[in-house]
Amino acid sequence: MSVYTTPSGEVTVSSLQAMKRAGQPIAAMTAYDASFARVLDDAGMDFVLVGDSLGMVIQGQSTTLPVTVDDMIYHARTVRRGLQRALLMVDMPFMSFATPEEALANAGRLMKEAGAQMVKLEGGSAQAATVHRLNESGIPVCAHLGLKPQSVHKIGGYRIQGRDEASARAMLEDALALEAAGADVVLLECVPAELAREIAHNLNVPVIGIGSGPDCDGQILVLYDAIGLTPKPPRFAHDFLADTGTIRGAVEAYIEAVRERRFPGVEQTVA
Ligand code: KIV
Numbered sequence: 083m084s085v086y087t088t089p090s091g092e093v094t095v096s097s098l099q100a101m102k103r104a105g106q107p108i109a110a111m112t113a114y115d116a117s118f119a120r121v122l123d124d125a126g127m128d129f130v131l132v133g134d135s136l137g138m139v140i141q142g143q144s145t146t147l148p149v150t151v152d153d154m155i156y157h158a159r160t161v162r163r164g165l166q167r168a169l170l171m172v173d174m175p176f177m178s179f180a181t182p183e184e185a186l187a188n189a190g191r192l193m194k195e196a197g198a199q200m201v202k203l204e205g206g207s208a209q210a211a212t213v214h215r216l217n218e219s220g221i222p223v224c225a226h227l228g229l230k231p232q233s234v235h236k237i238g239g240y241r242i243q244g245r246d247e248a249s250a251r252a253m254l255e256d257a258l259a260l261e262a263a264g265a266d267v268v269l270l271e272c273v274p275a276e277l278a279r280e281i282a283h284n285l286n287v288p289v290i291g292i293g294s295g296p297d298c299d300g301q302i303l304v305l306y307d308a309i310g311l312t313p314k315p316p317r318f319a320h321d322f323l324a325d326t327g328t329i330r331g332a333v334e335a336y337i338e339a340v341r342e343r344r345f346p347g348v349e350q351t352v353a
Contacts, residue, residue: 093128093169095200095222095266101128101299102288108300109340110171110290111308111333113173114157118305118329120146125333129169131202131302132158134176134232138304146231149175151188158196171224171267172198176232179203182215189221200266204230206256210263217264225260227253227281228294229272240316242272242293250277257281257289269302270294272318275351294320295351301340308336318350 086097086106101108109126112133113119122130136157136186137149151174158172179185185203192198198223201338203209213220216223228243237243244250253278257268268280268289275295282289282298291298293316306312307319309332322332322339339345 087167091167093167095169098128098169098267098288098300099286102286105338107343108288108290109337110300110302111336112136112302112305113161113164114305116160116164119161119168121330121333122305123165123168125330126337127147127168127333128300129160129171129200130165131171132173132196132198133202133280133304134173137175139304139312140313145234147176147234149173151178151191153317154192155196156299158192158198162197169199169204170197171200173198174201174203179212181203181207182212185212186219188222189223190219191215195241200224202226202267202269204232206252207259210259213260213263213265222266223264223291224267224269225257225265225274226269226271227256227260228270231271240272242274244273244277250274253277254281254284257285261285261287270298293346293350296343296346301345303336312318318346320345320350 086100087093108128110129111122112131113128114136115120134146134149137143137146154175178188178323189201192201202224204226204306213223243254271292273294278291278294279297290300290302292302307315309323310321322335326335
């Protein structure tokens, strides 16, 4: 149990908010099954994301686009069984939130059928109405900005976003609009470190980074990037298994490095 959890030791949305206010870095990682979820939970991860990255790392697809709501429910249910304390966040896959009503129906399934405690969706201020709809129905939301892998065909590849002044301003405005619409967490993927710092500074809700420098309120990594299972890992990742020799040790080393603000270091900070 920590000062940020419920008396029974569970991490909630309020815990994440309290951690932001206290300047305590939030540590998160993806998981796709009960065994890994248990390791992450035991090691003290604050939240576990069942990411639609499962389309690539579990299913072997070339993008996340083919992943379905049923796929997410299957994996999220298995992860749910491995968790006792960490908060469970589940991704809304491509086209499962095309309208606020579809988003509500699908997010409802993720909560009811899989035990999600927060859903994550990719998109900027165009998703504000959807975030508002979910928020007023009592569904916690994480808004994913920066590199949005579900838009890979639109943006023409997996690359850093928000490099120029105009797109950086637009991203900050998106983040503020989503927070105003009720987003509980904002996740920034592959955003220049300086912009990520500015967004984290301007938002009241926790800002979690991946490939977005050290100054976010917390960090998340794809599990398989952290244990050397990704053939060509992104530059912002680090193989903690190579350092420690066990999966449990790797997960603990990651959490410690995030808490002590040693990860990401300069070599994992892209811009
Ligand atoms: O799907 C996923 O695993 C994600 C992470 C990259 C944050 O969205």
